[in-house]
Amino acid sequence: MNKFKKAFSVLLCGAVALSVGVGCSKEQSVGQTQAENTEAKKEQTKESTAQASADESVEITFLNSKGEIQAQLENMAKAFKGENPNITVEIIPCGAGQSPTEMLTTLYASNNAPAIAMLDPADVAAFKDKLGDLSGEKWVNDAMPGSLDAFKVNDKLVAFPFAVEGWSLIYNKAVLDEAGVDPAAINTTAKLEDAFKKIEEKGKKGVIIAPEDWSLGAHFFTTAYSGQANSTADIKTFLNGLASGNTQIKDNAVVNGLLDTFDVMKKYNFAKADPLSAKYETNPEIIGSGKAGFWFMGNWAWPQIKEFAGDNTEFGFIPVPVSNNEADYGNTHMPAAVTKALVVDASINSEEQQAAAKTFLNWIVYEASGQKGLVEECSIIPAFTNISLEINDPLGKSIQAYIKEGKTSNGVMLSNKHWGDIGAAMQKYLGDYSKRDELFNDVTTYWTSGDYK
Amino acid sequence: MKDEKNFFSKFRTYMLFAGPVTLAFFTVVIIPFLYGLFLTFTNWDGVSANYMIVGFENYRTIFKDAAFIQSLGLTFKYVIFTVLITNAVAFTLAAILTSGTKGQSFFRAGFFTPNLIGGVALGYVWQFVFNNIITYFGKNIGMTALQSSFLSSPKQAFWALVIVAVWQYSGYMMIIYITGFLNIPKDVLEAASIDGAAGWTKIKNITIPLIMPAFTISVFLTLQRTFMVYDVNLALTKGGPFKTTELISMYVYKKAFTERAYGIGQAQAVILFVIVAIISITQVYLSKKKEVEA
Incomplete structure (x- = not known):
């Protein structure tokens, strides 16, 4: 009996131990199969390169952090290999939920850095010592004005602008036509108010303000920064002044002008009665089905708007006016910024691999198949003025038009704390819980907190 | 020699029975806790490969951080109201549902159900109730107070959080109180009645002391849960409007990540x-x- 008990308890313990182990082993096995897969892939690619050319075949890796275009990038790599049989590009995805910086840090730590890595622009500087200089490349001259400024570290250009996004007032042409408003003619705050009035006469609402802090803090308020001047250096001077306390935000004409426009928008807001209860999720339906004329948002909202727009594809952007003087910079330029950048490693990859990486970048900008892959397949707004292919999305097309005319301002992207703090201050202002003085105080509190570097 | 063998066999028996659990406890609780404690003395940003030891600098920063103190204060306020109201509601429900009301099993099950819904789902459900349903009624019956959403005003958003927490936890605590009520010996209650105790006197002097263990557990559970709340906070208000309902867990999360x-x-x-x-x-x-024994 005793023996039986003992044996039984051993069995039970074993079962417990096993069940504890299962949790871990499962993940391990997944990791293993992944590793095996990539191993297998590597061998395949090795074989294929060996077949393609016996001499000087180069193999490079590309770290992709835009999960939605993984398949498209792999197709581009294939097309590239067709035209450049010596070079094989392997696209490695960044794990879901893992930040590209984190992954690249790990890859550098294991001496396994990719030749090309796709990063968020703010993270590029962290790797500056390891990156190659791209300032001698041909595409530098064809890049959208201002798009390279953020990537210049000590006279060295360390990144390639891969994707552009823009944000401003989106309009629904059908609603504007019905009210007899021409979007292209709106270039002052007064004209915008006039347009809102005409739209409301038709029983629709003027504008939707999404009350989310990222929209108000990271996109709307930063419009005032990018509207300061047309050079990144001047904007930087302005921001440094704010951080050091030498520049007072309350005295700035552009900031006040933008907030005057915001006051007008508040008056014709779709959710005027209860502005803070509005939700981003419900906004695309309102603009898409034409219940309101305008929406302050960016080109990323198109897939959602499309679901409610039916056959209507006539949407576009106008800049948010910042004064009643038509010629002012902010009234004619809409903010756009590079949201993904490519960097080329120069510390672990060989000279040949670096050269191959640069060839790939040039291929994207100048070869028909590269342009097609970028614009038509990945649906990315390119940062290069020489690319004339049009993206198949009205909002993206509108931004492309602004880029071509040189009418984009340098979209400013700041830290997460910036959008959290300024977003909250703007929400307070939107809900009429604070006056403009208090808003300026909150903004100044952020700028003097030492978060901006 | 004998002692050693004795120790060894004791250790073997321990490892046999508690080994896996000890291992699991160390790997998922003790080691991360100690490592976390170590990280408080560094300036790690959460992603970079290298960091520096900064001593007590982080702790000093915290006590200078007005927003942290404010969030902590808000959490205390939230905990006090939620714990009091939840336990009062749960106690009352338990008292009613053990007094022999018709259909009491049905009501017990009904009140317990909210506890089975996950915090995030529950937050979204209530967000819809506050944003759409209540305002809809407000507009149709013409009550201005109900026309704007609870969640768009800082004061009301706080009470929205309290309401949802009470709704979520009352049923669970009620079950604990019901077991307490059912464990009171009938003879004691009868003796009290014969001695002339009735109504509130009976509850205060007999019932409450005898179900003290239920109070201990319920208050502990509500305290701990409300201090740590994150999911409902995130799904219902996301800390808004303008950061006025950022409870401490959310504040810490935002700081760190x-x-x-x-x-x-x-x-x-x-x-x-x-x-x-x-x-x-x-x-x-x-x-x-x-706590007293009957």
Whole structure:
């Protein structure tokens, strides 16, 4: 009996131990199969390169952090290999939920850095010592004005602008036509108010303000920064002044002008009665089905708007006016910024691999198949003025038009704390819980907190 | 020699029975806790490969951080109201549902159900109720107070959080109180009635002392859960409007992951741990002392 008990308890313990182990082993096995897969892939690619050319075949890796275009990038790599049989590009995805910086840090730590890595622009500087200089490349001259400024570290250009996004007032042409408003003619705050009035006469609402802090803090308020001047250096001077306390935000004409426009928008807001209860999720339906004329948002909202727009594809952007003087910079330029950048490693990859990486970048900008892959397949707004292919999305097309005319301002992207703090201050202002003085105080509190570097 | 063997065999028996659990406890609780404690003395940002030891700098920053103190104050307010109201509601429900009302099993099950819904789903359900349903009624019956959403005004958003927490936890606590009520010996109650105790006197002098263990557990559970609440906070208000309902867990999370100040966030979490530990231990100790045997 005793023996039986003992044996039984051993069995039970074993079962417990096993069940504890299962949790871990499962993940391990997944990791293993992944590793095996990539191993297998590597061998395949090795074989294929060996077949393609016996001499000087180069193999490079590309770290992709835009999960939605993984398949498209792999197709581009294939097309590239067709035209450049010596070079094989392997696209490695960044794990879901893992930040590209984190992954690249790990890859550098294991001496396994990719030749090309796709990063968020703010993270590029962290790797500056390891990156190659791209300032001698041909595409530098064809890049959208201002798009390279953020990537210049000590006279060295360390990144390639891969994707552009823009944000401003989106309009629904059908609603504007019905009210007899021409979007292209709106270039002052007064004209915008006039347009809102005409739209409301038709029983629709003027504008939707999404009350989310990222929209108000990271996109709307930063419009005032990018509207300061047309050079990144001047904007930087302005921001440094704010951080050091030498520049007072309350005295700035552009900031006040933008907030005057915001006051007008508040008056014709779709959710005027209860502005803070509005939700981003419900906004695309309102603009898409034409219940309101305008929406302050960016080109990323198109897939959602499309679901409610039916056959209507006539949407576009106008800049948010910042004064009643038509010629002012902010009234004619809409903010756009590079949201993904490519960097080329120069510390672990060989000279040949670096050269191959640069060839790939040039291929994207100048070869028909590269342009097609970028614009038509990945649906990315390119940062290069020489690319004339049009993206198949009205909002993206509108931004492309602004880029071509040189009418984009340098979209400013700041830290997460910036959008959290300024977003909250703007929400307070939107809900009429604070006056403009208090808003300026909150903004100044952020700028003097030492978060901006 | 014999002793050694004795120790060895004892150790073997221990490892046999408690080994897997000990291992699991160390790997998922003790080691991460100690590592977390170590990180509070660094300036790690959460992603970079290298960091520096900064000593007590993080702790010093915290006590200078007005927003942290404010969030802690808000959490205390939230905890006090939620714990009081939840337990009062749960106690009342339990008293009613043990008095022989018709269909009491049905009501018990009904009141318990909210506890089975996950916090995030529950937050979204209530967001819809506050944003759409209540305002819809407000507009149709013409009550201006109900026409704007609870969630868009800072004061009301706080009460929205309290309402949802009470709704979520009352049923669970009610079940615990019901077991307490059912464990009161009938003869004691009968003796009290014969002695002339009735109504509130009977509840105060007989029922409450006898179900003290239920109070100990319920108050402990509500205290600990409301201090740590994150899911409902995130799904219902997301800390808004304009950061006025950011309870402490959310504040710590944002510090560590959104603002990328992992060391500071971790230090705040340690402080929160100490506060919750002290309060819970005091509460359990005090109410244990009040427990009596029938």
